[in-house]
Amino acid sequence: xxxxxxxxxxxxxxxxxxxxxxxxxxxxxxxxxxxxxxxxxxxxxxxxxxxxxxxxxxxxxxxxxxxxxxxxxxxxxxxxxxxxxxxxxxxxxxxxxxxxxxxxxxxxxxxxxxxxxxxxxxxxxxxxxxxxxxxxxxxxxxxxxxxxxxxxxxxxxxxxxxxxxxxxxxxxxxxxxxxxxxxxxxxxxxxxxxxxxxxxxxxxxxxxxxxxxxxxxxxxxxxxxxxxxxxxxxxxxxxxxxxxxxxxxxxxxxxxxxxxxxxxxxxxxxxxxxxxxxxxxxxxxxxxxxxxxxxxxxxxxxxxxxxxxxxxxxxxxxxxxxxxxxxxxxxxxxxxxxxxxxxxxxxxxxxxx
Numbered sequence: 342x343x344x345x346x347x348x349x350x351x352x353x354x355x356x357x358x359x360x361x362x363x364x365x366x367x368x369x370x371x372x373x374x375x376x377x378x379x380x381x382x383x384x385x386x387x388x389x390x391x392x393x394x395x396x397x398x399x400x401x402x403x404x405x406x407x408x409x410x411x412x413x414x415x416x417x418x419x420x421x422x423x424x425x426x427x428x429x430x431x432x433x434x435x436x437x438x439x440x441x442x443x444x445x446x447x448x449x450x451x452x453x454x455x456x457x458x459x460x461x462x463x464x465x466x467x468x469x470x471x472x473x474x475x476x477x478x479x480x481x482x483x484x485x486x487x488x489x490x491x492x493x494x495x496x497x498x499x500x501x502x503x504x505x506x507x508x509x510x511x512x513x514x515x516x517x518x519x520x521x522x523x524x525x526x527x528x529x530x531x532x533x534x535x536x537x538x539x540x541x542x543x544x545x546x547x548x549x550x551x552x553x554x555x556x557x558x559x560x561x562x563x564x565x566x567x568x569x570x571x572x573x574x575x576x577x578x579x580x581x582x583x584x585x586x587x588x589x590x591x592x593x594x595x596x597x598x599x600x601x602x603x604x605x606x607x608x609x610x611x612x613x614x615x616x617x618x619x620x621x622x623x624x625x626x627x628x629x630x631x632x633x634x635x636x637x638x639x640x641x642x643x644x645x646x647x648x649x650x651x652x653x654x655x656x657x658x659x660x661x662x663x664x665x666x667x668x669x670x671x672x673x674x675x676x677x678x679x680x681x682x683x684x685x686x687x688x689x690x691x692x693x694x
Contacts, residue, residue, distance in 0.1 A: 366416035383415035460561035466503035467627035470565030522686035566595035
């Protein structure tokens with residue numbers, strides 16, 4: 342009987358026989374560039390879910406029993422135990438001792454010759470990076486510089502509020518500028534089928550901070566990220582980047598994640614030092630973009646574009662599932678406000694040219 346089962350399994354397609362992480366699918370979670378290949382993989386993942394659970398995702402999306410991921414997401418499938426493939430991968434590869442080792446490596450890495458500080462904190466002015474700045478200074482005892490990357494959509498109030506925290510901690514605040522508006526305009530013109538602004542901003546944000554570190558010979562970058570940098574072959578909080586021109590090796594380190602903080606922990610720490618973040622619609626404490634694009638992107642996808650981020654926060658234990666759902670429950674149509682912001686930024690860029 343067992344041999345018959347094994348023979349039957351052998352003729353099944355590979356995607357039905359083997360488990361795999363969402364990243365191995367190599368398709369966008371928010372359906373950017375949703376081409377024939379992406380549609381095929383999405384179809385396969387729904388078939389896999391149907392066979393695993395007995396629930397038909399073509400009639401109604403099947404949701405993970407632990408996080409918010411469901412079968413509307415192209416690279417997600419649900420296993421027989423009710424967990425999505427992201428939760429499966431995280432649980433299989435998470436080892437606390439690895440995070441402990443990464444923390445020790447980061448703290449004990451010496452400065453590069455010529456560097457004036459131990460590390461840069463990628464400081465957005467929001468709650469997670471604010472806690473990272475505070476803990477880097479007070480808990481880890483590092484001499485740091487806060488670097489804020491202004492994408493044109495971070496309100497002045499957020500920057501001034503962040504400056505107050507830096508003054509309180511005795512930390513220098515450096516503001517770098519990037520021009521995100523042209524990319525958002527292009528995405529808007531294509532109904533966001535070719536990209537999601539926060540992903541593009543993230544790439545530009547990392548490049549700006551790394552360029553600053555290369556110029557100032559700083560080899561450590563602290564991020565306010567509350568989820569993993571790598572999930573395979575093991576969950577890691579650190580991403581290593583080497584600049585080919587200078588040979589500088591930089592550690593990008595997710596401090597809230599390595600310390601396994603929760604959102605409640607973060608607010609408790611900030612309350613303890615008497616500092617609060619600015620509340621912005623769109624599940625943000627620093628940038629207006631998530632709240633300005635959520636209606637258009639949600640209308641195209643059928644789900645909130647920040648579902649992916651909050652699902653990862655639920656998986657790591659940073660957020661509870663019901664709280665995550667609550668944070669995504671209100672979607673506002675800010676299309677006209679988005680156009681005004683983008684037009685104003687494009688005009689400023691034109692005037693600088």
